[in-house]
Amino acid sequence: MTQPLRYTTTRFPRPSWSTAPDPVLTHIFEFSAQATVRERGLPFAILLSHVCKYWRTVVASSRYVWCTIPVHPLRPGLTKFFLSMAGSSDSLHVCLHMNASIDHDLLLILAHAVRVKELYVLAYDKSW
Secondary structure, three states: OOOOOOOOOOOOOOOHHHHOOHHHHHHHHHHHHHHOOOOOOOOHHHHHOOOOHHHHHHHHHOOOHHHEEEEOOOOOOHHHHHHHHHOOOOOEEEEEEEOOOOHHHHHHHHHOHHHEEEEEEEEOOOOO
8 A cells, every 4th residue: 555645845935035135126126127128028117027926026216227118019008007007217229020010019119209219120020
């Protein structure tokens, strides 16, 4: 007769970087958001806000993390969310991922054109 499997839970200490001071994390997050804006995956600010409650609080309180705005045809409505999180910042970094109609999001960005510091346009062929 076989014995039932027993599962144990091991608690590991939290890594020190997960509780770094807010200004340090904010600086890292802002730099990383700008460095990853051209990628096709989920926006960096969104990924950060799902790591843990502490990081979500830090990201939500830093409008500059949200100033790096990926305008992507597969994520309609995200542009409006990023603009609202960025607040009144006058230093927007926008990356237009173009392979389909992004008219609505493009109009949102154009309405804030005086705030745009950098603009990247990435065009993909239709097979993407």
